[in-house]
Amino acid sequence: MDYNFSAIDSKWQQYWKENRTYKVDIDISRPKFYVLDMFPYPSGAGLHVGHPLGYIASDIYSRYKRLQGFNVLHPMGYDAFGLPAEQYAIQTGQHPAITTEINIKRYREQLDKIGFSYDWDREVRTCSPDYYHWTQWTFIKMFKHWYNNTTQKAEPIEALITEFEKDGNAKVNAACSEVEPFSANEWSSMNEKQQQEILLAYRLAYLADTMVNWCPALGTVLANDEVKDGFSVRGGHPVEQRKMKQWCLRISAYAERLLNDLDTLDWSDSLKEIQRNWIGRSEGAEVTFKVDGTDNGILVFTTRPDTIYGATFMVLAPESELVSELTTPEHKQAVEEYITMAKRKTERERQTEVKKVSGQFTGSYAINPFTEKKIPIWISEYVLGGYGTGAIMAVPAHDSRDFVFAKTFGLPIVQTVIQPGETPTDPATWTESYDAKEGIVINSDTFNGLEVQEAISTINANIEKQGLGRYKVNYRLRDAIFSRQRYWGEPFPVYYKDGMPYTIDEDKLPLELPEVDAYLPTEKGEPPLGRAKNWQTAEGYPYELSTMPGFAGSSAYYLRYMDPKNSKELVSKEANEYWENVDLYIGGTEHATGHLVYSRFWNKFLFDLGYVCKNEPFKKLVNQGMIQGRSSFVYRINPEKMAEYVLWEHLKDKKMGVEFVRNYRIGNSKFDFFSPDAKVLIEVKKQQSLEKVAEPYEALAAEKGYKLLLIPIQDFMGIQDEVLHRIKEAIEGKDVPAFVEKDHIEKFPAFVSKNIPGREHFSDEIHVDISLVENDILNVEEFRKWQPHLSNARFLLEDEKYVCGWAVEKMSKSMYNVVNPDDIVEKYGADTLRIYEMFLGPLEQSKPWDTNGIDGVLKFLRRLWRLAHDANNEVCISNEPATNDELKVLHKTIKKISDNIEKFSFNTGVSAFMICVNELNDLKCNKREVLEPLTILIAPYAPHTAEELWHLLGHKESVFNAQWPELKEEYLVEDSFTCPISFNGKTRFTLDIPLNMPKDEVEKLVFANEQTDRYLHGKTPRKVIIVPNKIVNIVI
RNA sequence: GCGGAUAUGGCGUAAUUGGUAGCCGCGCUAGACUUAGGAUCUAGUGUCGAGAGACGUGGGGGUUCGAGUCCCUCUAUCCGCACCA
Structure with a gap:
């Protein structure tokens, strides 16, 4: 059988699903390892090839850890509350839950096609009530706690009340808003409202008048990290400062711990620096x-x-x-x-x-x-x-x-x-x-x-x-503003009595998001929840109308994955103590000051209360780079600029026999060209504009005694010769009509190929869908069909081709440069996509998506496949013992692959596989003793192909139940070393020198060689440096 | 303005951390096979030079027997923060 990747992909994806290959449970007999991806917001645009980059890396790592005997937790879910679904709801009236559901389904299909090892039984969605139950629960806990600066932790508000009753607030060292000092007596004489007001100033979740970033277009406030350069990050609307009563989280109380504990984390220096800066x-x-x-x-x-x-x-x-x-x-x-x-x-x-x-x-x-x-x-x-x-x-x-x-x-x-x-x-x-x-x-x-x-x-x-x-x-770190005047978010578990906020009982959770008739603010300017019927407690106290921001749901999702179905607790003690925290977190840098700060704060708070056992949520963090798009451009001719440009090219070199000047002024009127010798004025414009100026221009010309040529530019391309002919006639003094006949009035959009001279002077750059372009050559027929107004498009070609321009930009719908992973999977297979994304370069680096080179990866997988097949594509595996050379290739690869995965250097890993397969190919090796371990090695990168090979090798179980091959150093040992011999630091030749040969013997050996004499030029060396098993340098 | 990162063939990149610069892949050149195909295989491919050889990791300088790697300086690009007292 030929290497049929699509059959292999679907076969094994089906197998994994049916056999629950990736289901994990607590297993105290094995060490745990928790690998987490930053869960996506399911947008309507679907996944593009940039999204899976980090997912593929974490998937490789997870599978590798599993093969090494770890019990790997590798979950996925959706950050499903958010603005786009709500904006869409406002436009269409469709409930955001429906839009979100559709988008999630699409995401899931796309993710499944790439073959990830997620345990989907643990999926979470921030918008599901089972999930936001615990977001609301945590909020109540924050409301009911204050931060004691002396003990450096969150403590129950009851303890504070006891203290107030005993001593007033004089001895309290709290992270709090400004409060006047009061005595115990004063405290007891206050009414409930006054007491609540004071307590509010101490709570970790508190209501306060604050200067907020108000975005009028979105009708909501935004957090500092949701605003960039005075515009909202989502949508790019202007943001202004406004004082409003808002829920806030006293994250500043944790500033010092957030700062100090950075030192304990295995994160990149640049990311830690960004956080240090943010905390300031x-x-x-x-x-x-x-x-x-x-x-x-x-x-x-x-x-x-x-x-x-x-x-x-x-x-x-x-x-x-x-x-x-x-x-x-x-x-x-x-x-x-x-x-x-x-x-x-x-x-x-x-x-x-x-x-x-x-x-x-x-x-x-x-x-x-x-x-x-x-x-x-x-x-x-x-x-x-x-x-x-x-x-x-x-x-x-x-x-x-x-x-x-x-x-x-x-x-x-x-x-x-x-x-x-x-x-x-x-x-x-x-x-x-x-x-x-x-x-x-x-x-x-x-x-x-x-x-x-x-x-x-x-x-x-x-x-x-x-x-x-x-x-x-x-x-510098400010408290996080926690209210949003939106519909599609977690409702606050809060009601108001006598103007003061109270949280609802925990057993009433979750407080479900109510239905509304529209997703817009009310006439009174209240948030959308103001439209909900009966939005009040049983006693008739009104609920809070704001909802929580996006980061609320994403702050503790990693905890929920540990115990996603638990309806009694956020996470059970058992699950938390087994899975502890995230060992490896992979995601983009865009969350450096948002999610990654909030999550750390959230975790520390839960840690203070004893609900989680670890002080920090994410031990190691790797930021994958962004995959940018490569946009293509066509150049649409701007007829006015074109006409002027072409004319000027003819006029400036005196091709017409007389001199012309550009932009000639008579009074307030400007003419495009003028020849003082021939006394000819030329104006090039759209027909409609010409008709407007015709009369005054003619009068002006007549007054000066000049000849006037008004040239309409409609479809200038077709009438160039005609135009030039008329100019010539005008110069020669013949009587010419002012208007050239309007025989080309249809609007033909015209496009000029990239390298036509002068293109930049007379065309406008327009994004064109990259699916219409191959190797920068535009598919002209498809382009005409792309949009209705292009059906008559005409082209100025070079070498009979239309060459497009290009630029590296962010992948986005509006730039028509989005590459859908589905298409790549279809054309090349999931494993090729996975390996190619890794092969593109270092994980952390941003790079443009470019399919040049993807063929190389497919070729490599085919070659791997053929190692186990004969010339007729029949499975052909030898059970003969492997030779030393073959084992050396294998163990060299085991070493490199293990090292590279540990170092997250997946690109060099791919390279190592290629070298290995090339070398085995040269050795014509089809030995089971080599192919079996090799199949396991490549399984994290190419799980589908590996499963199929594993199966062909005669195994009944999944390759992921196998053991990572053991490295045997003895196969790597060489007995001689090819030593570079250099003169004054420049390598001239190499010598095979036995390993660990004493220095003096090496020197003898080198000087006995006749090549040495050649480079000595008869001189005596001043110094000989011998670094054993490295290099010999002779200084002359 | 402050802080961080990066700079290597035509392109994406690699270099055991101071020790043979250019691994792997793309592209390109030539050849083989062929009911010419964007398939497969073989060889070559940093630059200059006929050659010996010389030069070569953004520019300049330094340390060193030896520098892509360390130090100084300049340039360019990207990212983060930005009136934070």
Whole structure:
């Protein structure tokens, strides 16, 4: 039988399904291994060849681990709540659940065709009530816990109440929103609403007025990682800042643990760096500056207490609550105008205006606690309300932003740090500030002469001693905003009583998403859930109308896979203690600051509560690169540009005998061409435009005594000769009609091949579906059928072919460059697709999809197949013992393949297989002793082919129940080494030298060789370097 | 602006981690077989040179017996963050 991949694919996919080959259960007799893919959002577009890249890699790894005796958990599911399904629902009225179901079905079909080893019995969908039951449950737990900074963990809210009843909140060291101090007595005298309000400030899931990213087009708020450059990541709609009451998760409480525990993870440095950046830890001091003439103070955060003597003014964020209090009557109007202006700006505008300096003086002054000088208090947008204390001490000499601000508003600049050995200059003459954190302190009283680092700690200590402030660590990480004004998400298990939120009882979970008549906001502007009937508790308390964001469902899915059918718990203790956490997680970098932060937080919270046994969810993480598309372009002729270009090419070289100029002006009228000698004006335009200008142009020409040629460009291609003829006649003084006959009025879209000269001057680049293009040559007939308006398309060819342009871009529907894996599987088979994707290059690297070379992979699989078949394609396997040469090839391959899989170097693995098959081919080896282990080796890469070969070798069970072949080093040992002999570092020839030969003998051997004399050129070597079993280098 | 990564034949890439640069595949050239086919097989293929040989891992410099690999510097591309005090 020939290598019939489609028959093999379907046969074994069927077999795996029927025999539940990939079903896994807890088995304490075997070590576990958990391999996880980032589950996909099932979009309407289906999978493209980029999606499976990571799945194939993790599948290879899973199968490899299984063959090594591990009990491998390798599940898959769907991140099924999300915007696109909802947008589609708004447009069509179809329930998102239906759309999602259809898409999931399609995804599943596509995934099945590639032959993954998922245990589909463990599938999860974030949108199914059995699943979001536990998302809601976790939310309730967060609502009922607070973060104790002293113990560094989440603790039950009841413990906090007990503490309040005993001592008030004075001794509580919590990560919380701002709360006024109160005593035990005050606590007991509060009514329930007041108490709830205080507790809300402590809860890990809390409701608060926050500045949010509001996207008017989507009608919802977005998380920071859902916004990029002031536009929504999904849809690209503008985003603005707005203050709204929202659910938030106090993820900032975990900032330090999220940061520190990064060190324990086997993730790439770049990814860890992105997370460190996102968490953004900075050490410094919190210092209070007294407001002049009052008892109030302004608290600021600074990382540079060493420069406090250089603080010559203060700046508040415009949204700071202190502003109204500090603004004096004469500055009130200007300040208020400034604040209104700042509020109106969208995130986008703020970002583009980063370099612009703006601000207003409040009229008030503060006292610098060290210099005791009066310094003015300003407000400016460059100080952010959400970071630090929303106020800064400005040190213009040593901070570039403060410097620009001081320069703009003429504020004083005082230098307090200098590079050793330099003499101070007047800061007013500087062009930029000295920001570096190194040097010697000056102008700072008793601290003069200290080195910056010493000064920071000394002044810090001084601040604490004087009671001005304290050492403080700040994080950039903000709490996660957790409400979305959408329909297609998890409902909050929350109802409102007396305006305060309460969670429903856990035994009432899941709180199922209600039906609505439309997926749009209500007339009152409430979220879509406002349309649901009876959306309230049995007692009549209204439920929350927002739903949870996308990351809610994806934050703990890896836990649910461990025990997906459990209706009593998120995950049983037994399952969690067996599977622990994810050993290998593969996915894209796009989740670096979103999902991967939220998941870690979520896991740490559950860890604090004792529901999970591991502190971190994902031990090792590998980011696969993106597979980009290779778009093809056709060049549509722009008739106006074309006509001008072609004419100009003729006119500029005096081909007409007279000189022409381009773009000639008479008054306000512009003509395309003019010849002063022949007194001819030429204008090229669309017929309709010409008719409009004909009259005034004729008048103008008549007035000057010029001849006027108005040339319509409709289908210019067909009338070039005619046009040129008319111009010639005009130049020669013959009387010519102003209009060329309109004999080509039909609209023929015309396209020009890529390498036609001047193409870039007269055509527009248009994406063309890549299925119409092969090797950059356009299939002209198919192209005409592609879209109705192209049926009459005409082409300017080169060598009778239409050559397309191309570019590497993101794979997307709109660029017509999407490659569907189904097509590749159909044409080449699943195993070829799998191997080819791995062969493309290193897993982490982004690369364009390019099928050049896929034939090589198919050829390789055929050659492998033929090792076990004779010339007539009959199975032919020898039971003779293998020769040493054959065993050497095999064991070399065992070593390489194992090493490469461990290192995730799948591309070099493929290369090793190719070498192996080539060598076995040369040896004409069809021995069972070699082919059997080889089949196991290749099974992770090419599971279908391997199963079939395994079967042909006489086995009844799946190859995945076999054992990974054992490496026998003894077959790899060589007795001699081909040693390069180099002169001055340049290799000249090689010598076979017995392994481990003593150095002096090697030297003798080398100098006994006549080739050595040739390269010595009669000179005596100055030095001979012999690195045993590596190289010999002779220095002359 | 800050941070990270990358740069090797015509193309995708490889190099035991400082030791023969270009493995494997594509493409290309030539040949074989053939009821010419986008099948299969064989040989060749970094550049210059008839040859000996010289040159060659983005550019320049350095360390070293020896550098694609280490150090300095510049350039280009990609990615992340971006008024974070």
